[in-house]
Amino acid sequence: MEDLKFSPATHTYILPSGVLVPSVTEILKETVLECSSEWWTEEGRDKGRLVHAACAVLDGRVCELCRGEGVIPVAPLACPVCAPTEEIQDYVEAWQLAKQELGIEVLAVEALCYDPIRNVAGTYDRKAIIGGREGILEIKTGPPSRPDWWRLQLVAYSLMAWPDAEPHVRWAVRLDEDRTYQLYTYPPSTYLEDAVVWTALTHYYKWRINNDH
Numbered sequence: 001m002e003d004l005k006f007s008p009a010t011h012t013y014i015l016p017s018g019v020l021v022p023s024v025t026e027i028l029k030e031t032v033l034e035c036s037s038e039w040w041t042e043e044g045r046d047k048g049r050l051v052h053a054a055c056a057v058l059d060g061r062v063c064e065l066c067r068g069e070g071v072i073p074v075a076p077l078a079c080p081v082c083a084p085t086e087e088i089q090d091y092v093e094a095w096q097l098a099k100q101e102l103g104i105e106v107l108a109v110e111a112l113c114y115d116p117i118r119n120v121a122g123t124y125d126r127k128a129i130i131g132g133r134e135g136i137l138e139i140k141t142g143p144p145s146r147p148d149w150w151r152l153q154l155v156a157y158s159l160m161a162w163p164d165a166e167p168h169v170r171w172a173v174r175l176d177e178d179r180t181y182q183l184y185t186y187p188p189s190t191y192l193e194d195a196v197v198w199t200a201l202t203h204y205y206k207w208r209i210n211n212d213h
């Protein structure tokens with residue numbers, strides 16, 4: 001969505017009217033993830049960001065950090081996305097392998113989107129085709145865990161990508177430091193139930209904000 005702006009400094013989404021919009025991540029953090037300590041360690045977050053940025057460059061995006069210059073202008077230092085450490089590179093190779101082996105056709109890379117019905121904004125990782133089916137795909141770099149909430153994050157993005165709520169397939173590809181990957185598939189048959197749960201969470205979030213909880 002063109003008019004929606006994202007502020008990387010504050011991690012917020014802003015409508016042209018100046019109104020702040022909660023993100024998918026924010027709502028998940030404040031509802032289903034509030035007890036999960038593994039969710040956002042600073043280290044994991046930084047690593048995840050670098051991996052995501054490097055995978056986006058692999059998929060044809062201009063580097064978000066150096067804008068394709070190869071160095072960060074302020075320092076100047078070599079760009080950690082374009083000249084990644086071996087650790088980051090291992091994850092990127094896992095993504096490359098996943099793309100090859102699963103035949104992932106990338107349709108969109110890190111697209112900003114907005115759901116006016118639920119008043120939520122976000123950036124999904126990929127719109128893609130796998131095995132002839134079109135869907136939303138998230139790249140994951142965290143430790144193996146029961147990814148219960150991934151399906152909710154994916155349905156939130158899917159509702160933005162296809163606002164008519166037509167059920168689409170959802171995938172999470174978990175990249176590992178040993179250059180392997182795992183594919184999690186959430187089929188269209190589970191879409192509606194997850195969409196209902198997600199919608200309920202957005203209402204619960206709003207209720208908590210309005211009632212100061």
Ligand SMILES: [Zn+2]
Nearest residue numbers: 063066079082
């Ligand atoms: Zn760069």
